[in-house]
Amino acid sequence: xxxxxxxxxxxxxxxxxxxxxxxxxxxxxxxxxxxxxxxxxxxxxxxxxxxxxxxxxxxxxxxxxxxxxxxxxxxxxxxxxxxxxxxxxxxxxxxxxxxxxxxxxxxxxxxxxxxxxxxxxxxxx
Numbered sequence: 001x002x003x004x005x006x007x008x009x010x011x012x013x014x015x016x017x018x019x020x021x022x023x024x025x026x027x028x029x030x031x032x033x034x035x036x037x038x039x040x041x042x043x044x045x046x047x048x049x050x051x052x053x054x055x056x057x058x059x060x061x062x063x064x065x066x067x068x069x070x071x072x073x074x075x076x077x078x079x080x081x082x083x084x085x086x087x088x089x090x091x092x093x094x095x096x097x098x099x100x101x102x103x104x105x106x107x108x109x110x111x112x113x114x115x116x117x118x119x120x121x122x123x124x125x
Contacts, residue, residue, distance in 0.1 A: 002026035002098045002114040009094060009119030012086055016123070020081040022096030022116055030054070030074040033099040035112055036081045038092035038121075045095070047107040051079065059106055086123045093118040 008020040022034070035050040048068055049060035055072045072079040079096055097112035104111050 002029070002032070002100075004096050004098060004114055004116035006094060006096055006116040006119040009121045011122050011124060014087060014123055014125045016086050017082070017084045018086060018121060019083070020094055020096075020119060020121070022079045022081075024077040024079070024098065026114075028100075029077045031100070033102075033106070034070075034072060034079040035097045035099060035106060036068075036070060036079075037095045037097060037109065038090070039095070039118075040089075040092040043092075045109050046092075047109075048081070050099070050106045061107070083121075086121075088123045088125050091122050093120050 003025040005023045006020060012018050031053045033050055033052050036048045037045045038048060039045040048064045049070050051058045051070045051072055058070050067085050069082040095118045096116050098114040099112045
């Protein structure tokens with residue numbers, strides 16, 4: 001079992017930056033691929049990017065690339081999502097998720113076994 005808790009959401013002005021944190025409790029954190037998703041009201045949960053267990057490899061969607069950065073600290077069982085140049089359309093609930101297997105893809109929610117409860121990010125203009 002892996003428990004995930006996101007934090008760091010809030011209100012931010014257009015053009016601003018925000019860093020979200022995800023704290024993980026459970027064994028073998030360093031072996032999990034961690035992903036970040038967001039979900040706007042009425043929309044499906046959308047993949048933003050992921051980081052491998054070692055923290056050495058990251059993957060971002062084309063739409064997110066250049067505006068987000070994912071990192072992790074395995075000594076603290078933490079993963080981070082740094083977001084820059086935020087826009088009102090980035091307003092959503094942001095989730096971290098853990099993928100415990102190497103097989104399969106990264107971009108669909110079904111690939112991830114464990115999820116946090118989400119943290120709200122609201123970007124105002």
